[in-house]
Amino acid sequence: xxxxxxxxxxxxxxxxxxxxxxxxxxxxxxxxxxxxxxxxxxxxxxxxxxxxxxxxxxxxxxxxxxxxxxxxxxxxxxxxxxxxxxxxxxxxxxxxxxxxxxxxxxxxxxxxxxxxxxxxxxxxxxxxxxxxxxxxxxxxxxxxxxxxxxxxxxxxxxxxxxxxxxxxxxxxxxxxxxxxxxxxxxxxxxxxxxxxxxxxxxxxxxxxxxxxxxxxxxxxxxxxxxxxxxxxxxxxxxxxxxxxxxxxxxxxxxxxxxxxxxxxxxxxxxxxxxxxxxxxxxxxxxxxxxxxxxxxxxxxxxxxxxxxxxxxxxxxxxxxxxxxxxxxxxxxxxxxxxxxxxxxxxxxxxxxxxxxxxxxxxxxxxxxxxxxxxxxxxxxxxxxxxxxxxxxxxxxxxxxxxxxxxxxxxxxxxxxxxxxxxxxxxxxxxxxxxxxxxxxxxxxxxxxxxxxxxxxxxxxxxxxxxxxxxxxxxxxxxxxxxxxxxxxxxxxxxxxxxxxxxxxxxxxxxxxxxxxxxxxxxxxxxxxxxxxxxxx
Numbered sequence: 156x157x158x159x160x161x162x163x164x165x166x167x168x169x170x171x172x173x174x175x176x177x178x179x180x181x182x183x184x185x186x187x188x189x190x191x192x193x194x195x196x197x198x199x200x201x202x203x204x205x206x207x208x209x210x211x212x213x214x215x216x217x218x219x220x221x222x223x224x225x226x227x228x229x230x231x232x233x234x235x236x237x238x239x240x241x242x243x244x245x246x247x248x249x250x251x252x253x254x255x256x257x258x259x260x261x262x263x264x265x266x267x268x269x270x271x272x273x274x275x276x277x278x279x280x281x282x283x284x285x286x287x288x289x290x291x292x293x294x295x296x297x298x299x300x301x302x303x304x305x306x307x308x309x310x311x312x313x314x315x316x317x318x319x320x321x322x323x324x325x326x327x328x329x330x331x332x333x334x335x336x337x338x339x340x341x342x343x344x345x346x347x348x349x350x351x352x353x354x355x356x357x358x359x360x361x362x363x364x365x366x367x368x369x370x371x372x373x374x375x376x377x378x379x380x381x382x383x384x385x386x387x388x389x390x391x392x393x394x395x396x397x398x399x400x401x402x403x404x405x406x407x408x409x410x411x412x413x414x415x416x417x418x419x420x421x422x423x424x425x426x427x428x429x430x431x432x433x434x435x436x437x438x439x440x441x442x443x444x445x446x447x448x449x450x451x452x453x454x455x456x457x458x459x460x461x462x463x464x465x466x467x468x469x470x471x472x473x474x475x476x477x478x479x480x481x482x483x484x485x486x487x488x489x490x491x492x493x494x495x496x497x498x499x500x501x502x503x504x505x506x507x508x509x510x511x512x513x514x515x516x517x518x519x520x521x522x523x524x525x526x527x528x529x530x531x532x533x534x535x536x537x538x539x540x541x542x543x544x545x546x547x548x549x550x551x552x553x554x555x556x557x558x559x560x561x562x563x564x565x566x567x568x569x570x571x572x573x574x575x576x577x578x579x580x581x582x583x584x585x586x587x588x589x590x591x592x593x594x595x596x597x598x599x600x601x602x603x604x605x606x607x608x609x610x611x612x613x614x615x616x617x618x619x620x621x622x623x624x625x626x627x628x629x630x631x632x633x634x635x636x637x638x639x640x641x642x643x644x645x646x647x648x649x650x651x652x653x654x655x656x657x658x659x660x661x662x663x664x665x666x667x668x669x670x671x672x673x674x675x676x677x678x679x680x681x682x683x684x685x686x687x688x689x690x691x
Contacts, residue, residue: 364573
């Protein structure tokens with residue numbers, strides 16, 4: 156511990172670097188600026204301090220640069236649940252229209268656009284359908300609605316659904332919701348539409364999901380007149396398993412089920428192929444804001460820019476459909492029947508002349524900028540099939556449904572969808588480097604290399620304020636307010652004169668008190684800096 160300063164010791168100003176170095180908590184400064192040390196020792200300490208400071212700044216710059224790159228990491232975890240919500244299941248017959256429901260008026264309006272027919276081929280096509288030709292003087296209707304055509308002539312679920320069971324309990328067409336897709340009129344089980352309660356299952360395995368027996372009605376399939384883009388050559392149904400918030404994109408993401416087979420679909424809910432959790436910018440590229448199909452920005456911009464609204468939760472398929480609906484509505488003034496929005500449905504001629512070419516051009520350009528949803532649910536699937544029915548089963552089904560055994564073999568299929576188990580996977584994106592980790596690294600490097608802390612930075616700032624006050628503000632203030640200061644020579648002469656008047660004490664008694672011969676002049680209003688002249 157330092158001894159207290161005597162009355163004759165000079166008091167250093169607060170802005171003096173030696174005074175600051177002796178009291179600063181940063182390691183090494185006292186050895187560099189402390190008085191009395193040999194120059195070589197002080198030089199070595201100065202080099203060590205500068206090297207440690209440079210290393211510290213280099214490490215901090217690297218950590219800050221790494222943080223600015225916004226890295227993320229992906230965590231995979233398997234969890235268990237006692238009960239899982241059953242997904243939505245959408246079914247579509249690959250044949251969009253029933254031949255028995257088409258009329259001459261339908262061929263007049265929809266034949267060229269939807270079937271690739273020329274007007275001169277209508278009579279031959281009607282004969283191929285087994286329908287009488289158009290009566291003499293036939294006049295088509297003044298207007299035509301494509302959505303009504305598919306609702307009237309599409310395959311009805313009441314005719315297709317031979318049997319339906321969910322977890323062993325009977326179900327029927329009332330448990331399905333009608334929806335229009337690019338494949339025509341389709342049906343969704345467990346859609347949750349109109350506030351319906353979602354079905355769930357407490358067990359995995361066969362018998363704990365949806366089992367349906369369908370009649371594809373192959374005798375109602377349209378004749379293949381010529382090879383056009385959307386001519387179906389297959390027979391069966393297209394199936395898509397998805398969440399209730401996500402609209403089906405069954406023409407691209409659906410899988411097929413063929414008649415004459417029982418198809419088993421084992422699902423696994425994942426939070427990665429199921430519930431994916433992505434980070435928003437700048438760590439990732441995800442969105443949780445839905446795209447309004449009726450919203451048109453004032454300035455042209457990316458077609459997939461999400462816009463807030465009262466739309467359903469954001470999903471990748473929903474964003475793409477809304478983007479396509481915007482584009483077609485802007486180009487053609489209408490929308491295709493499977494697209495969301497309030498624009499009118501395109502007429503068959505608009506389908507042929509504008510809607511189909513515009514949609515194909517949009518898909519080729521890939522102009523829809525739809526980021527991944529910040530949270531989404533998907534289902535991994537494993538499919539297996541067995542031939543059905545057996546000969547005894549064919550005879551039984553033929554009697555039950557009043558059909559021939561050949562018809563049963565060519566038209567009936569069974570679809571069994573269930574969870575493999577009630578465990579599910581989660582895939583979650585996390586920030587690889589948080590702000591707290593950055594501060595911790597900086598604090599650790601600061602303590603390791605220069606022995607400093609946050610309070611040391613405050614000490615340095617306080618010292619800089621003292622320097623600014625004493626060297627800048629104090630000098631300006633004193634030069635304006637103080638009268639002319641006596642020169643140091645006058646002060647020295649005054650001190651020497653006082654020394655001459657002193658009588659030396661030669662006696663053995665106690666030394667008499669010596670009057671102070673120092674001349675102190677306060678140079679600033681803060682009383683911090685003094686000029687002190689001691690007796691010689």
